[in-house]
Amino acid sequence: MMSEQQCDSLFHGRTAVLATQHRKEQVIAPLLQELGVQVVVPTIDTDQFGTFTRDIKRPGNQLSAARLKAEAALQLTGADLALASEGSFGMHPAIPFLPYSRELVVLIDRAHDLEIVGEALSTETNFSHIQVTRLEEAHTFAQQVGFPAHGLVVMAAPAAAPADILKGITAAADLTAAVIQMLDQFGQAHLETDMRAMHNPTRMKVIAQATENLIQKIRSCCPHCGCPGLDAVEQETGLPCAWCGSPTHLTLATRYACKKCSFQQRVLFPHRQEKADPAQCNYCNP
Ligand SMILES: [Zn+2]
Ligand SMILES: [Zn+2]
Structure with a gap:
């Protein structure tokens, strides 16, 4: 039986490319240091793989979206180790009206032909939306969802065109201006929590949990072949x-x-x- 050290030492001293434009390295990089892995962020347009504000449709399921990002980073940089994360938000499958998030962090190792997936499920999310016809309603909602530490997205209606969506709002004055613009033009405004990691510290925490789960799985070695990633x-x-x-x-x-x-x-x-x-x-x- 191989020891823990032998199995996770496959990664020691290596560099992993992390496909993110949303500063996920802030939580992922310090944790990967535990394995002796240095995380670097290449210049890559991950938005082409789908975004939360629906302006680009997400291909396939959550895991395949994460995989696509990691593979793009490998291809772009020529590296042999990559990381990517993907979140999904919705309602809890068993408890009505309870918002719920699932974060995945995937590691792909081309040198050893390995894929290991860390996962975190959490009811700690500010995932929410509201339709308003008055400015005060917008500010009340903002307070409830942790604004301005958490960003907001404003549009006329849920089906708004990409160009008409105002994203990454993190100042009260900007929120007021965006909502007034929608109210003047359409008589209503649709607000959503910005789920992009850099505008959502609550989501960042769940990404950290998924990364910890990934490290735990990496350290879980197969007693037969010594390969990391023995999985439930x-x-x-x-x-x-x-x-x-x-x-x-x-x-x-x-x-x-x-x-x-x-x-x-x-x-x-x-x-x-x-x-x-x-x-x-x-x-x-x-
Ligand atoms: Zn009984
Ligand atoms: Zn094995």
């Missing part, structure tokens, strides 16, 4: 109820798999809990 691929439900022993929907075991070789591992009680709270049981607490 399946959660098996059925943790027994503490009272009656019936299987619940809580996780009983996690299955890990190596992307390089066929090694697989089933780990029981991944949350260090061998019995489920009877409140989670269909029989004891219907």
Whole structure:
């Protein structure tokens, strides 16, 4: 079995290109230093791969968008190690009206033919929007979403054309001017939180969490081939109820798999809990 150091040493002393125009290096670079990796940002137009303000449609799913950015950075620079991140925002799948974000940070290593993906899910997001017909409503909304530390985007209506979207608003006077312009012209204004990382410190924090998850995965080595990135691929439900022993929907075991070789591992009680709270049981607490 290879030790942790042996497995993450694949990256020590190397330089990774990070495809970002939104200053994500501020949180990603210091964390990657833990692995001895220096992060550099090439000049690259990542907006061509889709933006949050919908002016360019995002191709494929979130992971393929991150992959595309990393691959473009590799191609552009000739480097063999790249990083890219991609976020998505919406409503929580299980809890109504709770905003929710998912950040991915992908590492692609051409030298060892590896792809490792860090992930963070968080309900800590200011992702929100509002339609207003009065200036005061706009400023109230701004206060609720952490303006001016968090930027805002203003347009006439959700379906506004790219050229008519005012992005990166971070000053009260600019917000007032933008909203008045829309109200005068269209009688209404549509405001959205600016989800670009440099205008959204809350999002930056979740990107940092996804980077920490990536580092954790890099340090998780396959006991068979020593390759980094041993990953949880399946959660098996059925943790027994503490009272009656019936299987619940809580996780009983996690299955890990190596992307390089066929090694697989089933780990029981991944949350260090061998019995489920009877409140989670269909029989004891219907
Ligand atoms: Zn392996
Ligand atoms: Zn029970």
